[in-house]
Amino acid sequence: MNASVTIAGTSSSTGDDLLRVDNLVVEYPGKGFRAQPFRALDNVSIRIGAGETLGLVGESGSGKTTLGRAVLGLAPVTEGAILFDGDDIGHAGRSKRRALSRDLQVVFQDPYTSLNPSMTVGDILSEPLSVQGKSRADARRRVREVLDQVGLPQDTIGRLPREFSGGQRQRVAIARALALSPKLIVCDEPVSALDLTTQARVLDLFMQIQRDTGVAYLFVSHDLDVVRHISHRVAVMYHGEIVEEGLAAQVTVTPQHPYTERLLLASPVPDPDRQQQRRTDRRRLIDEQRELTGGAGVAA
Numbered sequence: 001m002n003a004s005v006t007i008a009g010t011s012s013s014t015g016d017d018l019l020r021v022d023n024l025v026v027e028y029p030g031k032g033f034r035a036q037p038f039r040a041l042d043n044v045s046i047r048i049g050a051g052e053t054l055g056l057v058g059e060s061g062s063g064k065t066t067l068g069r070a071v072l073g074l075a076p077v078t079e080g081a082i083l084f085d086g087d088d089i090g091h092a093g094r095s096k097r098r099a100l101s102r103d104l105q106v107v108f109q110d111p112y113t114s115l116n117p118s119m120t121v122g123d124i125l126s127e128p129l130s131v132q133g134k135s136r137a138d139a140r141r142r143v144r145e146v147l148d149q150v151g152l153p154q155d156t157i158g159r160l161p162r163e164f165s166g167g168q169r170q171r172v173a174i175a176r177a178l179a180l181s182p183k184l185i186v187c188d189e190p191v192s193a194l195d196l197t198t199q200a201r202v203l204d205l206f207m208q209i210q211r212d213t214g215v216a217y218l219f220v221s222h223d224l225d226v227v228r229h230i231s232h233r234v235a236v237m238y239h240g241e242i243v244e245e246g247l248a249a250q251v252t253v254t255p256q257h258p259y260t261e262r263l264l265l266a267s268p269v270p271d272p273d274r275q276q277q278r279r280t281d282r283r284r285l286i287d288e289q290r291e292l293t294g295g296a297g298v299a300a
């Protein structure tokens with residue numbers, strides 16, 4: 001296994017850390033009699049500052065979702081620490097998690113399954129507000145605000161999720177995450193179930209919301225193009241480890257780790273001719289950048 005690479009001067013977020021994960025190990029119980037536990041994350045460390053987006057990229061099974069779930073308290077912390085706003089939340093119990101949900105929210109990949117099909121959009125959006133003890137009037141006001149924020153009309157309130165397209169449903173899911181004005185949203189492949197045009201619109205929405213509210217994102221995706229578009233910094237996962245981390249423009253244009261380079265060259269586009277052209281362009285770009293930077297080597 002290659003050693004991890006951190007591009008000099010970019011290993012930490014700007015300003016104070018909102019989220020700091022230190023040497024996190026997550027092991028899932030093994031299956032069957034006397035089975036060994038499976039180590040899904042091995043000594044993973046990341047930092048995210050207020051208002052910042054860290055893109056987390058890697059192939060299927062590399063551990064991206066597990067890291068997001070660990071931050072949300074949905075995966076077991078075997079070793080290491082997860083600090084949110086300076087508070088250790090790695091082993092937070094139910095009541096602390098409920099309090100945390102004001103500041104820490106999630107948007108999942110699949111808007112078709114993440115929204116309760118029997119609830120109206122109004123009820124879906126006001127649920128987190130009533131759980132936090134908001135009055136009905138306050139909840140109604142906030143629901144109207146978040147619908148505006150995600151670009152959905154006010155008459156959405158009385159309708160059911162099935163009446164909407166995938167992109168609109170994902171806007172509802174984003175509105176639900178925003179309802180409590182969180183500081184951080186874990187976004188787990190939030191655009192991968194959408195067609196390319198809708199993806200671009202929803203990514204723009206995420207960025208607009210960040211500009212307006214200062215929310216930070218841990219943005220999980222297998223797609224380097226998506227991650228490059230939305231992230232300030234990018235961390236690359238491979239077999240449960242972070243192998244490279246740095247500014248988005250650097251990691252996605254001048255990758256230092258061979259795995260990142262492979263990921264970059266393999267990143268698919270629907271049209272095979274464009275795919276070939278893109279591979280060629282990227283190869284050239286990587287080689288040119290290497291030459292410019294004196295052929296900065298790949299750490300082994």
Ligand SMILES: Nc1ncnc2c1ncn2[C@@H]1O[C@H](COP(=O)(O)OP(=O)(O)OP(=O)(O)O)[C@@H](O)[C@H]1O
Pocket residue numbers: 028029038040058059060061062063064065066067222
């Ligand atoms: N609840 C679980 N119990 C046992 N093993 C699990 C569990 N959840 C995930 N794993 C394993 O942990 C590893 C990392 O999975 P994870 O879902 O975090 O990867 P990922 O990078 O998000 O993949 P994908 O992009 O396919 O979602 C995989 O080998 C997976 O099979």
